[in-house]
Each structure stands twice: as structure tokens, then as C-alpha cells.
Amino acid sequence: xxxxxxxxxxxxxxxxxxxxxxxxxxxxxxxxxxxxxxxxxxxxxxxxxxxxxxxxxxxxxxxxxxxxxxxxxxxxxxxxxxxxxxxxxxxxxxxxxxxxxxxxxxxxxxxxxxxxxxxxxxxxxxxxxxxxxxxxxxxxxxxxxxxxxxxxxxxxxxxxxxxxxxxxxxxxxxxxxxxxxxxxxxxxxxxxxxxxxxxxxxxxxxxxxxxxx
Numbered sequence: 001x002x003x004x005x006x007x008x009x010x011x012x013x014x015x016x017x018x019x020x021x022x023x024x025x026x027x028x029x030x031x032x033x034x035x036x037x038x039x040x041x042x043x044x045x046x047x048x049x050x051x052x053x054x055x056x057x058x059x060x061x062x063x064x065x066x067x068x069x070x071x072x073x074x075x076x077x078x079x080x081x082x083x084x085x086x087x088x089x090x091x092x093x094x095x096x097x098x099x100x101x102x103x104x105x106x107x108x109x110x111x112x113x114x115x116x117x118x119x120x121x122x123x124x125x126x127x128x129x130x131x132x133x134x135x136x137x138x139x140x141x142x143x144x145x146x147x148x149x150x151x152x153x154x155x156x157x158x159x160x161x162x163x164x165x166x167x168x169x170x171x172x173x174x175x176x177x178x179x180x181x182x183x184x185x186x187x188x189x190x191x192x193x194x195x196x197x198x199x200x201x202x203x204x205x206x207x208x209x210x211x212x213x
Contacts, residue, residue, distance in 0.1 A: 019071045019072065019074065019153070020071045022071075022074060023069065023070075023071040023076070024036070026076065026077045026078045026081065027069070027078075027081070029077075029078035030078040030081045030082050030085075031082070032081070032085065033063075035058055037054045037057075042054065047124045047125060048119040048120050048122065048124055049119075049120075051068065051119055051124070052119045054068065055068065055109065055114055056114075059111050059114060063111075064110060064111055065088075065108060065109070065110050065111075066108065066109060066111075066114070067085070067095065067106060067107065067108035067109075068106070068107045068108075069081075069105070069106050070105055070106075070152070072105070072152045072153050073099065073105035073106075073150050073151070073152045073153070074153065075150045075151060076097075076105055076106065076150055080147075080148065080150070081106075083147070083148075084097065084106065084108075084147040084148070085108075087145070087147070088108060088145050088147075089143070089145050091143055092143035092144060092145035093109065093110040093112060093113035093137075093142045093143060094107075094108065094109055094110075094113050094133075094137050094142055094143065094144045094145065095107070095108030095109075095144075095145045095147065096108070096130070096133060096134070096144060096145075096146060096147070097146070097147045097148060097149060097150060098130045098146070098149040099130070099149065099150060099151065099152040100149070100150075100151045100152065101127050101152065102126075102127035102128060102129060102130050102131065103125070103126070103127065103129045103130060103152060104129055104130050104133065105150055105152055106147065107133075113137070113142050116140055116142065117136070117137070117140070117142075121136060122136060134146070
């Protein structure tokens, strides 16, 4: 997320923090154990290696099933998480949820499935990830449980796909940060579009003189 919004300036750090805090809050509400693996803790040369090492680290703690969740899907709340995990069938080593762009917002693996999957063979951070992942796992005879699809946020305009009336208060705060960021961007573009020739003649003018009776 930080990488996605950084192009719009440091002012969007509040938006990034809001998304992270929202995800953390929903994980806490779910009642499941969770671990945060941010950029300072990730190990590996690319995304596939970093994700693989994160899974490996959590499995080494003794867990039989591990689920990776990103912070770029505001609709993935505690209710959705609990529903997905409770319905995750025992005969399906893989749990996944599709995004509107063909990616995944949630990826769950049993330890057995993790040991069989080579993350390097998948097109991470692409519109083909979901279909590639499902096909790859089925070729390995690994059952896949597909939970509900949700919308992710890759760009500021992606928030237009959310129904404002149905947003929770937490997500509405994130939405508000997006609106503020968009207004700032529009203002900057409007100011930069003004011609210096138009601004210059009035640059040194002060306020109109007033007289007192």
C-alpha cells in the first residue's frame, strides 16, 4: 500500500496508516492469533521469496494452518474473516479469496500444501494471480476452498467502487482520507496549471486601501 500511494506525496501516509490500523483492528476482533510482517521484517529478493519466508516463519511456531492477509482490502472485516476460516474445509489445503482485478486478498495454506507449492511459479501482483494459483494447486492435486470475492484498493479511484452508505465507520474514515487526498491533488494540479504570466502582474499587489471616516 505504501508503495501504491507514495506517488501522490507524503500526505497520503495518513491513508496508509488508516488501512493498516483497520486491518489490525479487524484481525483483533476475529479472535484468531495474528502476526504482523511489515517491510522491515520481510526477507527475500522479491515478493515470492518474502511471502514464502513469512509463511515459513509462522509455520515454524507450530501452527498447522496459516493465512496471509494484505491491508489493501478494506471490506475484509472480522465477519468475513471468521466466515472464511470457519468454512475452510478440512479436505482443502488452500484457502483463497479473489479481488476484482484477479488478484487475491487472502491466502491460507496448510503446512503440507506450503511444502508442495513453489511461489516462484506464480504471477504475483498481477491480474493473473488468482487463476494461476487455483490452476497450479489443482495440478498438484491440492483442493482449493474459494471464499467470497472482495474489492481491493490499488489506486485512489478504486474507492469509488464502494457503496458509501454501507461502509462501516472505520472504513468511512479511510474513505474520508482518500477524498481529502484527491482534493489536495486536484488543488495542486489547478495551481500548477495557472500561467506564470497571469500570476506575475499581481504578485506584488497588496490588499485594497480602505479609508476610515
